Amino acid sequence: MPPTHTLMVADDHPLFREAIGAVIETGLPGCRLLEADSLARALEQAQCRQDIDLLLLDLDLPDAEGLSGLAQLREALPQLAVAIVSAEQDRRIVLDAIGMGAVGYIPKSTPRTTLLNALAHMLEGQVYLPPDIMRRPPASGPASPRQAETAFATHIGSLTDKQREVLALMIRGYSNKLIARELDIAETTVKTHVSAILRKLGVTSRVQAIVAAGAQETYHG
Known part of the structure; x- marks a missing residue:
């Protein structure tokens, strides 16, 4: 029986890839998870496949800084749904990622149940924003004009x-x-x-x- 969905996680930490794989295996049965430990590997795999429904991208890959990885993916594969999964919880970065075309932003501290709900949300074609971060005022910086x-x-x-x-x-x-x-x-x-x-x-x-x-x-x- 073919998988219900195919996801990819691009993260250079094997333990995180293993953890999110376990969550998906138990919480989203039937889903296939591909793995990449760099942006280059993620791009290489994604360009060779047409069945990836969602790519989970870390912001701290060894060959991509900040949102540059998202920018490269959006340019190379504009039809691919990309969500950020990061330890970074700056509200401005969340908004910038969505503005650049990400379909969601998931903090790495997200509880398992919330993570599964977020993934299901995005696989249904909707945008996911972390409510606790979106309710939070900017951590620093001058007020806008x-x-x-x-x-x-x-x-x-x-x-x-x-x-x-x-x-x-x-x-x-x-x-x-x-x-x-x-x-x-x-x-x-x-x-x-x-x-x-x-x-x-x-x-x-x-x-x-x-x-x-x-x-x-x-x-x-």
């Missing part, structure tokens, strides 16, 4: 109450179908709201809307 805050506040102020509800669920990674179920409205109505939200926020994608909303939380953190 008031002009930027005021401009975004104006955009947010133009949303209707229902559009705000839809945006809140988008930030939590809900698909249109799940938003429709949560708010008890038609999926076509959700699509209309999403289109209006993107237009009013001056963005072109759901991810950009999530990043923009996250930045607004940063201003008020």
Whole structure:
């Protein structure tokens, strides 16, 4: 029987690859896990396969610094879903990763059950953001310019109450179908709201809307 999903973990620590493999084996039965200990090996394997549903990328690989590995993967394989799995918990890095096209960000300290839920979430095509980090204000650094805050506040102020509800669920990674179920409205109505939200926020994608909303939380953190 063929595997339900194929995942890859790119991390240079064998113990972590073994640990996440054990979690996936017991929590997501039927899934196949590929392993790579460097960005180069991850790229080599991913370019030779069409069946990888999700690549879990560490930010601290020996041949990639910070988000440069994500940038290289996005350039070489733009259709491949890549999620960051890292010990780094800086809120700005989370937002930057999502802005660069990552489908999720999982801290290495994430409990097993939460990790499995996050993986299932992303395998369903949704974006996963760690709620504890997203609720956290920036660790350091000067406040953003008031002009930027005021401009975004104006955009947010133009949303209707229902559009705000839809945006809140988008930030939590809900698909249109799940938003429709949560708010008890038609999926076509959700699509209309999403289109209006993107237009009013001056963005072109759901991810950009999530990043923009996250930045607004940063201003008020």
